[in-house]
Amino acid sequence: MKYMGSFLVNSVPVILCAEAILFAYKAGLFNIGAAGQYTVGIIASLYTSLALGWNWFFCLLAAIVAGGIWGLIAGIFKAYFNVNEVIAGIMLNWIGLYICNIILGGEACMNQSKSETYEIAEVNPSGILPGFMQEFFGGNQYVTIAIPLTIVVAIVILIVLNKTTFGYELKATGHNKEAAKYAGMNAKRNIMFTLLISGAIAGMAAGLLYLTGIQHFKIASSVPGMGFTGIAVAFLGGLNPIGTIFAGLFVEYITLGGQYLNTNYYNPQVADLMIAIIIYLCGFVLFFKTILNRPGKVKVNANAEPAKTEEKEV
């Protein structure tokens, strides 16, 4: 159970990034900027924890706010200047990454000898998320409230999208912006809110992972793949918030298992290739669903006699 706990903690960001993408997708927006929102979530959570010494709650809040603001920027561009959210998102991903490298690369957060951020548990123990059922998971110190919070977020998204007027408005705006506007909905506000919430969820994903202390940030030359993997996970989960939890667990299961491929027989890149292929195939869910949903052929008997109809006398 000890290792199961680490597996679950590592699944948290994948699941939440997928939830962020799913939320935007339901509202007709393709939030490819989730990776950037995740990155600014890393900045906010680690900087407030390591440099400012804040409590875990405020660090997590900072990550959520930072991710939300990053999403909102793309939302404002989309709503007021009709800039495609994919283009804005991709640009913001890279801007976020370089800001992240600059801020977290400083002496306040980065251990220069190890080239990775300091251990939160040593620098600021109050910055670590509270534990959750650690005894059940064999005393695994990384099992924190991140796991139940992820499930709560998925349930909240499910309720908001399916049971509230706000969710209905978001979906209506996504289906047809002009029709929603005609029906009296504020389409611009809905677009901005969608990307704000989506970004906040992606930022939360980063906060929940890094505030457990299981991972340290290293200077990166590419945008974290979490945001992109989230796209495949969201589709594999059938664009359902609960289905996405299971899809996220599956993808993480394959990712972690891939690290154990024997490199004596295979090139180390093969593990990544395998994972990439499986994740890529996961994106074909809608295609297979369309095939399964094809109506069956109706057999027509050409020799059949026409049905007799009774003629009523007037």
Next chain:
Amino acid sequence: MGQKESFFKRPAVQTLLASVLCAVLGILIGFIILWFMNAEHASEGMGAILTNFFKYRIAQRH
């Protein structure tokens, strides 16, 4: 009276089937690639991917 919907025509069932199909197909294509690269150890490699996730190392702080 409306016609009863077939079990396999339900949207939730179709989504589940499509997802499982994708996952299985992904694993299958992955296995084929492993087989092409080293046929002798393909099944062993696939077994490592599918069974080793519990061995995830990190469980204690350094």
